[in-house]
Amino acid sequence: MKRRGFIKKAAAATAGAFTVPYILPSGRLFAASGAQLAEHVVMVMFAGGVRQQESVERNYLAQSQGIPAEGNIMYNMLDGLPPTQKIVYGTDGNLAGDTPIPQILNSTLQQQGTLFQEVRSSHAGHYGGMNALLQGNTLFSQGLRQKPLNPTVFEYARRHLGIPASKTWFVGGGIGNSTPLMNYSNHPDYGPDYGANFLAPSITFGSQGQEHLSNAKIYHPEEELNPIYQMKYFLDNNFENVGGTIESIYNTEDEKQNIKLFMREMYNLGGNISRPPVSDNNDLNTVAYAVEVMKWFKPNLTVVNLGNVDACHSNYTDYLRALHRADHAVGHIWNQVNQIPGMANNTVMLITPECGRNLNSNPIKDENDWRAFDHSDANTQRVFTQMVGPNVPSNLVRGGIGNQIGETADNCPTIAEILGFKADVMGSGLISSTAQSLFDRI
Amino acid sequence: MLISKLKYFIPALFAFTLVFSGCEKDKLYDVNEETILPANANKTKLKSDQQYIAILYANLFQTALSSDDLFEASECVQSIGDKDLVHEVLISNYMNQQGVILPTNEEMRADVDGFLTETYNRFLVRNPTEAERQYFKNYINTHPNVRPELVYFSFALSNEYQYY
Numbered sequence: 001m002k003r004r005g006f007i008k009k010a011a012a013a014t015a016g017a018f019t020v021p022y023i024l025p026s027g028r029l030f031a032a033s034g035a036q037l038a039e040h041v042v043m044v045m046f047a048g049g050v051r052q053q054e055s056v057e058r059n060y061l062a063q064s065q066g067i068p069a070e071g072n073i074m075y076n077m078l079d080g081l082p083p084t085q086k087i088v089y090g091t092d093g094n095l096a097g098d099t100p101i102p103q104i105l106n107s108t109l110q111q112q113g114t115l116f117q118e119v120r121s122s123h124a125g126h127y128g129g130m131n132a133l134l135q136g137n138t139l140f141s142q143g144l145r146q147k148p149l150n151p152t153v154f155e156y157a158r159r160h161l162g163i164p165a166s167k168t169w170f171v172g173g174g175i176g177n178s179t180p181l182m183n184y185s186n187h188p189d190y191g192p193d194y195g196a197n198f199l200a201p202s203i204t205f206g207s208q209g210q211e212h213l214s215n216a217k218i219y220h221p222e223e224e225l226n227p228i229y230q231m232k233y234f235l236d237n238n239f240e241n242v243g244g245t246i247e248s249i250y251n252t253e254d255e256k257q258n259i260k261l262f263m264r265e266m267y268n269l270g271g272n273i274s275r276p277p278v279s280d281n282n283d284l285n286t287v288a289y290a291v292e293v294m295k296w297f298k299p300n301l302t303v304v305n306l307g308n309v310d311a312c313h314s315n316y317t318d319y320l321r322a323l324h325r326a327d328h329a330v331g332h333i334w335n336q337v338n339q340i341p342g343m344a345n346n347t348v349m350l351i352t353p354e355c356g357r358n359l360n361s362n363p364i365k366d367e368n369d370w371r372a373f374d375h376s377d378a379n380t381q382r383v384f385t386q387m388v389g390p391n392v393p394s395n396l397v398r399g400g401i402g403n404q405i406g407e408t409a410d411n412c413p414t415i416a417e418i419l420g421f422k423a424d425v426m427g428s429g430l431i432s433s434t435a436q437s438l439f440d441r442i
Numbered sequence: 443m444l445i446s447k448l449k450y451f452i453p454a455l456f457a458f459t460l461v462f463s464g465c466e467k468d469k470l471y472d473v474n475e476e477t478i479l480p481a482n483a484n485k486t487k488l489k490s491d492q493q494y495i496a497i498l499y500a501n502l503f504q505t506a507l508s509s510d511d512l513f514e515a516s517e518c519v520q521s522i523g524d525k526d527l528v529h530e531v532l533i534s535n536y537m538n539q540q541g542v543i544l545p546t547n548e549e550m551r552a553d554v555d556g557f558l559t560e561t562y563n564r565f566l567v568r569n570p571t572e573a574e575r576q577y578f579k580n581y582i583n584t585h586p587n588v589r590p591e592l593v594y595f596s597f598a599l600s601n602e603y604q605y606y
Contacts, residue, residue: 165524175520183523198523208514209521216534227581227588231596234577239602240483246604248525256527263531 036420037391037439040347042294042337043153043303043411045130047283047326048173048310049375050353052382054323056117057401061086064316064361065370073324076105076331077351077386078115088317088368089324091278097321101278104331109351111395113388114442118399120407121355124380126177129354129408130305134182136412136431145178148185150430153412154196155184157301160421166255167300168196171290173282173307175200184249187430195249196301197259201289202282205266214267221257229253262296276332281322283308287329291336298342300419304333312357316370334388348389348418350411356380383408385438391418393442409435481568485605491516493606495532498598501564502536504543526599533598537591547589554579557590565597 053063055074060083061067071083082100093099109115122138123129132138134152142149151159154168172179184195203209219225251259266273266289275288283306290304306326312319330351338344359379361371385406399405409432416425417437425431489497495515499507507515515532522528536542550557558578562570570578582588597603 170523175517180520180523195523198521200521203517203521208517212511212515212518213528213531213535215538216531217538219534223587224592227585228592228596228599231578231581231588231593232599234581235596235600235602238482238571238574239600241601241605242483242486246488246525246601249523251524251527256524256530259524259527260531 034417034420034422037418038346038348038389039300039419040298040337040343041301041415041418042333042347042349043133043301043415044330044333044349044351045133045303045305046309046330046351046353047323048126048307048353049312049355049357049380050309050323050326050383051312051357051373051379052118052384054320055353056115056384060320061370064373073100073320074327075103075108076327076334077109078327079108079110089320091280097317101324101328104277104328104335109330109334109349109386109388110397113349113386113392113394114396114398114438116385116387116398116406116438116441118401118404119352119383119385119410120404121353121381121383122407122409123355124376126307126310126354130179130182132408132432133352133354133411134303135185136409136425136435138407138409138432145181146186147181149187151185151187151190151194151428152182152196153415153425154301154303155187155190155194156412156416156421156425156428157419158194158196159190160416160424161300161419163300164255165195165197165249165251166258166297169290169293169297169299169301170196170198170303170305171286171293172198172200172305173286174202177307179305192247192249196303197249197251199289199293201286204263205271205289210267213263216260216264218260218264225253225257258297262293265296266292274336276328278325278328281308281325283322283326283329284332287333291333294337294343295340298340301415312373313362314364314372315366316361316372317366317368319373345390348387348392350385350387350414352385352408352411353383354408356382385411387414387438396442398442406438406441407432407434410438410441414438481571482566482602485602487606489604489606491519494529494604495519498533499536501598502533502542502594505541529599533595537595542591544590544594550582550590550593554582557593561590561593561597565594566600566602 053059056078058070058072058080060071060073061069067086069083069086072078072080073082073089075082087100088097090097090100121129123132127144128142131142131148135148135150137150139149154170157163157168170183180198183198184192204213273288273292276284279285279288286306287304290302294302306329308322309319309326311322334349337347355375356379357373357375358377361373364372412431413422413425413435414437416422417439422437492512496507496512519528545557558570558575562568
C-alpha cells in the first residue's frame with residue numbers, strides 16, 4: 001500500500017471509530033448525542049425535606065421558633081456567618097451540640113458554583129420529590145410503593161451513553177420510603193436493562209451486612225464460578241418461565257466480580273474508610289461509602305440520597321443538627337471527588353432537597369421546647385438547587401424570594417446536558433413540559 | 443331335505459351378517475389440543491425475598507432460620523440492587539458457615555444418579571428429566587473439579603429456584 005493510501009485509510013478508520021454509534025443492550029444503535037460538559041455527575045438528594053428559612057434564608061431560629069437568632073448553619077454550601085447564640089447543632093462540648101463543626105471547604109460551593117435560590121418542588125412528599133429529581137417529571141399518578149413510571153436519569157444515561165451498570169450508582173440512606181425502587185423504572189422502553197446499581201450502606205455494611213454478607217466465600221473465577229454459572233445457565237434454559245420475569249438490574253460477570261471485590265474490601269476495612277471529619281449520623285456514614293463507591297468504580301453518574309433532616313417531624317433540634325451535618329457531608333463529597341483521579345476537575349455536583357417543609361409548625365416540641373415541622377403546605381414547594389464543577393458559572397445566584405427560577409424536575413435534563421445526552425431526554429416526550437436544563441435558565 | 447335347505451341358509455346368513463355389520467358407522471376420536479409444558483412449568487409465583495432466604499437456608503442447613511435472622515437477611519437483599527449478585531453473596535456466605543448439609547465429593551461421584559435425584563428433590567421439588575439427568579451426569583463426570591457445593595450453588599442461583 002502506498003503511503004498516501006495508508007494515511008487516507010488510517011484517517012478514515014480513526015474517524016469511523018469516533019463516529020460509529022454504540023451497540024447497546026437493546027440491540028439498537030444510538031450515537032452519543034451531544035458534547036459533554038463533564039464526564040461525571042454527582043447528585044445529592046439533600047437531606048429529607050429542608051425549609052428555605054433555615055437553609056438559603058439563613059434564619060436559624062428566627063422564623064421557626066420566634067427567637068431572634070439568625071445565621072447560616074450550612075457554611076460549606078452557602079455564604080454567610082453562623083449564628084452567635086443558642087448553638088445546638090454542633091457536636092457535644094460543655095453542652096449538647098454547642099460546638100459547631102468547622103468548615104471543611106476552602107471556599108463555599110456558592111462561591112465555586114451557581115445557586116438557584118428559589119426552585120419549585122411540585123411534590124410535598126419524599127418519594128414524589130425524589131422521583132421528580134430522577135425522572136424529570138412530576139407525575140401525580142406515581143404510586144408510593146411502585147417503581148418509577150417514567151425512565152430515571154440512570155436509564156437515560158445508560159441507554160444513550162451506552163455505559164454499563166457499574167458506571168451508574170444510587171447510594172441510598174436506607175431501604176425505607178421505597179428508596180430501593182428508584183434505581184430504574186417500569187417504562188417498557190427502558191427499565192431494568194438500563195438500571196443503576198443500588199446500595200444502602202447502612203444495611204449492606206452495617207450490622208445486618210456484617211452478619212449475613214461479610215463472610216462470603218471467595219470462589220475462583222475460572223475453576224469454581226465458571227462451572228456454577230454453566231450449570232445455572234443450563235437450568236435456566238430448561239426453565240419454562242410462565243410466571244413472569246425476574247426483574248433486576250444486570251451486571252456482567254466481570255462487573256459482579258468487581259462489585260464483590262469492592263464489598264470484600266469494605267468488610268476488610270471494617271468501617272475504617274475516608275469518613276468526614278465528623279461522622280456521627282447515618283447521612284455521614286452514607287456519604288463516606290458513596291465516596292468509596294466513587295473511588296472504586298468512578299461512575300459517570302452517582303446519586304446520593306440523604307434523609308436525616310426528616311427528624312424535623314418530631315424534633316427541631318435534631319433537624320438543625322442533621323442539616324448542619326448534611327452540609328458537612330456535601331463538603332466532604334466535594335473534597336473527596338476532587339481527589340479521585342479521573343473525577344477531579346471532571347465532575348459536576350448538583351444538590352437539591354426533594355421537598356421543603358411547612359411554614360407553620362406542628363404541636364410537637366423537643367427538649368429545647370422548640371416546635372417541629374411537617375411537609376404539606378405551600379412552603380414545601382420552596383427549595384433550592386446548587387451546581388458546582390467545570391463549565392458551571394462561579395459565584396452566580398439566580399432567583400430569590402418571590403422569584404422562583406427552576407423546578408426540581410430540571411435536574412434530570414441538567415444531568416443529561418452535562419453528560420451529553422440532553423437531546424435524547426428533551427426529545428423523549430417523557431419529562432415534564434416545563435422542565436429544562438438549568439444551564440438554559442442561567 | 444333339511445340339510446339341503448341349510449346348505450343355502452348358512453351362507454346367506456353369513457353374507458347378511460357380513461354386509462350389515464360392515465356397514466356400521468366408524469367412530470371418530472378427536473384429540474384435544476394441549477400445550478405440552480416441561481415438568482417445572484407449574485412454578486408461576488416468584489418467591490419474596492423472605493421466602494427465598496428461608497427456603498434457601500432450610501435447603502442448605504436442613505433447619506429453619508430464626509425470624510430475626512430472616513428479617514435481617516431480607517434487609518440485606520433489599521440493600522443491593524442486583525438481585526443475582528446479592529443472592530450469590532448470601533449463598534457463598536452460608537457455604538462458609540458450619541452446618542451446611544452436603545454430601546462429600548466421593549459420595550456424589552459414587553452415585554451420581556442418586557445425587558441428582560436428591561438435589562432436584564431438595565432444591566426444585568421435582569425429579570430431573572432424562573435430558574437433565576444426562577446433562578448433569580455428563581457434566582459431573584467430565585469436570586473433576588465440580589463438587590457438590592458448586593452444584594448446590596448453581597441450583598440455588600437458578601431461575602427456577604426463584605419460583606414456586
